[in-house]
Amino acid sequence: MEGTHVTSTQDPAAAPTKPQDIVEAAGMPVGSGNMKPGYDPRLANEDLAPLRKQKWNSYNIFAFWMSDVHSVGGYVTAGSLFALGIAAWQVLVALIVGIVIVQVFTNLVAKPSQKTGVPYPVVNRAVFGIKGANIPAVIRGIIAIAWYGVQTFLAAQSLNIIFLKFVPGTENLVEPSFLGLSALGWISYAILWVAQVALFWNGMEVIRRFIDWAGPAVYVVMIVLAVYLVSQAGWENVSFDLSDPNQPALGFWGATGLMFMAIGIVISYFSGPMLNFGDFARYGKSFAAVKRGNFWGLPVNFLFFSLLVVVTASATVPVFGELITDPIHTVERIDTPVAILLGGLTFVTATVGINIVANFISPAFDFSNVAPHRISWRMGGMIAAVGSVFLLPWNWYSNATAIHYSLGLLAALIGPLFGLLIAGYYIAAKQRIKTDEMFTMSEQGAYWYKNGYNPNAVRALLWAGIPTIVLAVFPKMFADLGLFDVSWIGNFTWFIGCGLGYLFFVFFEKQDPQVPTFDGETEGISDGTIVSAVSTVDPEPSAISGEIPVEHSAVK
Numbered sequence: 227m228e229g230t231h232v233t234s235t236q237d238p239a240a241a242p243t244k245p246q247d248i249v250e251a252a253g254m255p256v257g258s259g260n261m262k263p264g265y266d267p268r269l270a271n272e273d274l275a276p277l278r279k280q281k282w283n284s285y286n287i288f289a290f291w292m293s294d295v296h297s298v299g300g301y302v303t304a305g306s307l308f309a310l311g312i313a314a315w316q317v318l319v320a321l322i323v324g325i326v327i328v329q330v331f332t333n334l335v336a337k338p339s340q341k342t343g344v345p346y347p348v349v350n351r352a353v354f355g356i357k358g359a360n361i362p363a364v365i366r367g368i369i370a371i372a373w374y375g376v377q378t379f380l381a382a383q384s385l386n387i388i389f390l391k392f393v394p395g396t397e398n399l400v401e402p403s404f405l406g407l408s409a410l411g412w413i414s415y416a417i418l419w420v421a422q423v424a425l426f427w428n429g430m431e432v433i434r435r436f437i438d439w440a441g442p443a444v445y446v447v448m449i450v451l452a453v454y455l456v457s458q459a460g461w462e463n464v465s466f467d468l469s470d471p472n473q474p475a476l477g478f479w480g481a482t483g484l485m486f487m488a489i490g491i492v493i494s495y496f497s498g499p500m501l502n503f504g505d506f507a508r509y510g511k512s513f514a515a516v517k518r519g520n521f522w523g524l525p526v527n528f529l530f531f532s533l534l535v536v537v538t539a540s541a542t543v544p545v546f547g548e549l550i551t552d553p554i555h556t557v558e559r560i561d562t563p564v565a566i567l568l569g570g571l572t573f574v575t576a577t578v579g580i581n582i583v584a585n586f587i588s589p590a591f592d593f594s595n596v597a598p599h600r601i602s603w604r605m606g607g608m609i610a611a612v613g614s615v616f617l618l619p620w621n622w623y624s625n626a627t628a629i630h631y632s633l634g635l636l637a638a639l640i641g642p643l644f645g646l647l648i649a650g651y652y653i654a655a656k657q658r659i660k661t662d663e664m665f666t667m668s669e670q671g672a673y674w675y676k677n678g679y680n681p682n683a684v685r686a687l688l689w690a691g692i693p694t695i696v697l698a699v700f701p702k703m704f705a706d707l708g709l710f711d712v713s714w715i716g717n718f719t720w721f722i723g724c725g726l727g728y729l730f731f732v733f734f735e736k737q738d739p740q741v742p743t744f745d746g747e748t749e750g751i752s753d754g755t756i757v758s759a760v761s762t763v764d765p766e767p768s769a770i771s772g773e774i775p776v777e778h779s780a781v782k
Contacts, residue, residue, distance in 0.1 A: 273603035276343035287519020292441025293579035314466035324492030339504030347595035353650030357678030367592035374585035375614030381577035382414035455541035490717035638698035641723025642690035654741035657754030682734035690726035
């Protein structure tokens, strides 16, 4: 690697002890990346380096999406689509259009990571620069920390119901509180916090096995719940329209507007997992396998799950006398020991599943990317887990205004980040990345740009991010002040941000090209246009220990 050279020591005992040594000595799996001799330890560890083997098949990707969809949030989102006030067939059309758009965009973001075998923050080094890649990584990591705490809190609510039903005396723990959470809430939160950390600490292979099991398990219970409620309500009393019957009829344009809003809701719900998906696509054995998994996990799975949700929610009206769109409350109202135990554990499992795949793994990569030689993937995950507790999510989750002006502001940047990655990889780089160049701090490195930052990417993020934040934040402010209400535009900020990020980056790269395409080169190039190009590493390359010291005299 230009600008670096490696010297090895003949005495293994002389090598310093590193965090991965302790993890391996404890019997835990280490990262499966191929640490090449030229990789700068300030940019690489075994968690961020290109994978030695890419093993995930289509079912593993399908199971990933089941874990993401089969959650309390997914249930409520799917139910809300059928309560917008438009006909069921219009909802289904909007749902299909929205989820197909998600599928297409997910395939786009999957390719660079699958082809290179590296996670999202590392791929961004080719777009933002070696140092600049930390900008999207930190933004994404902060959002994930907050939602990790929220999802753990939601799962704790399910566990509370089980305790109150089966453990005598726990009702006495509901009143005492500390920092806004009851004693019982703290107990449930702590149990789930530790359980998730234990699952995460065992590595990606154990996580893969968990989500392979969790998605189908939730489906089984969801189907049982739907069948039970429909049998109590009678099929003739089930409706696919969950909207208020007293709501005035909508005209053509009104219904069309709500259909577009439904499409926007679907895409907004998946915006985080879409951006994160490269962290999982890197494990796919081929890009074709990833695409097949996305097909079954997105349009097919989401459509079936949505229909299951609307049947279940609709049946709550004749059975309980009111529409219940929260699955936890539905199970609670059934009020039989078996239903509460099975339903409660199911939604705990579902919420843990989405939390692991959406809010734990990705920030672990993000924070590890900031200082790989000091922060391993596991340490990055622990930063997210501990940070989520200090945010006290139970105090602000129910406050829509607090969420809007904090997470809403950060989430507005997801669209621009997505657009930048797509423009950078497909247009500027022409799907050609020199993987090893993403692991050198040499000023002569291909992705060093200017002081480690690609000025075009930073400018594009600012130019796209500022108006997107304004559109995400101020319409609600104006409505709250009683001025005018254009808050509906919030459903489309992802589209606006993505489009602006894409267009600005393409424009800046045309004016002053920065991203290299390596025309005429083949060695060490990950070329996404070649179907057979799976990764830039050999199936079983010879890995070296992360403890081989690298001299930095030539590295700046």
